[in-house]
Amino acid sequence: xxxxxxxxxxxxxxxxxxxxxxxxxxxxxxxxxxxxxxxxxxxxxxxxxxxxxxxxxxxxxxxxxxxxxxxxxxxxxxxxxxxxxxxxxxxxxxxxxxxxxxxxxxxxxxxxx
Amino acid sequence: xxxxxxxxxxxxxxxxxxxxxxxxxxxxxxxxxxxxxxxxxxxxxxxxxxxxxxxxxxxxxxxxxxxxxxxxxxxxxxxxxxxxxxxxxxxxxxxxxxxxxxxxxxxxxxxxxxx
Numbered sequence: 001x002x003x004x005x006x007x008x009x010x011x012x013x014x015x016x017x018x019x020x021x022x023x024x025x026x027x028x029x030x031x032x033x034x035x036x037x038x039x040x041x042x043x044x045x046x047x048x049x050x051x052x053x054x055x056x057x058x059x060x061x062x063x064x065x066x067x068x069x070x071x072x073x074x075x076x077x078x079x080x081x082x083x084x085x086x087x088x089x090x091x092x093x094x095x096x097x098x099x100x101x102x103x104x105x106x107x108x109x110x111x112x113x
Numbered sequence: 114x115x116x117x118x119x120x121x122x123x124x125x126x127x128x129x130x131x132x133x134x135x136x137x138x139x140x141x142x143x144x145x146x147x148x149x150x151x152x153x154x155x156x157x158x159x160x161x162x163x164x165x166x167x168x169x170x171x172x173x174x175x176x177x178x179x180x181x182x183x184x185x186x187x188x189x190x191x192x193x194x195x196x197x198x199x200x201x202x203x204x205x206x207x208x209x210x211x212x213x214x215x216x217x218x219x220x221x222x223x224x225x226x227x228x
């Protein structure tokens with residue numbers, strides 16, 4: 001089954017404790033991206049990757065890092081989480097050409113105390 | 114930069130009735146995609162309907178249809194015969210033709226279907 005898998009789905013952590021949210025897709029997609037969803041703001045792009053070893057900032061990259069060492073994986077790293085990073089996070093992938101399709105993971109609810 | 118505006122934070126409708134959710138967008142591009150996503154309490158992002166900007170015909174998917182007005186940059190979603198399972202957050206979204214990696218979302222409309 002074609003899917004985008006995120007882990008963990010839920011996480012409560014404390015300020016400053018490094019964490020990683022993993023994302024994996026099995027569709028051989030070139031494009032992958034991370035979004036955060038906040039009330040009244042919709043989804044905003046954090047980082048995106050157009051291929052292996054190619055990453056770039058989205059609209060709200062501060063406080064986040066990403067890496068793309070393999071085509072299927074695109075982890076989101078919070079080196080020193082802060083309460084303003086409490087949010088719902090979505091990973092997404094696409095073929096990267098003019099297909100007009102974006103496949104979302106199931107979301108990861110992160111709470112930083 | 115492209116922006117998407119949903120001016121209705123919350124709406125409600127009686128079961129079996131019709132409701133229309135509004136969306137406007139701003140872009141200088143001529144080729145793009147527009148989407149409506151549904152997000153139920155499970156938080157999953159479910160694609161409801163998609164419209165290619167070059168197509169004049171409005172997209173339809175069963176009880177869901179859109180009114181796409183390209184000149185007015187308007188893209189409303191009509192839900193007919195509303196069902197309790199339609200209760201969800203609905204997001205309007207925009208994607209340029211050439212970059213399928215950058216989707217722009219509106220703030221969302223929370224729809225409640227009442228029995």
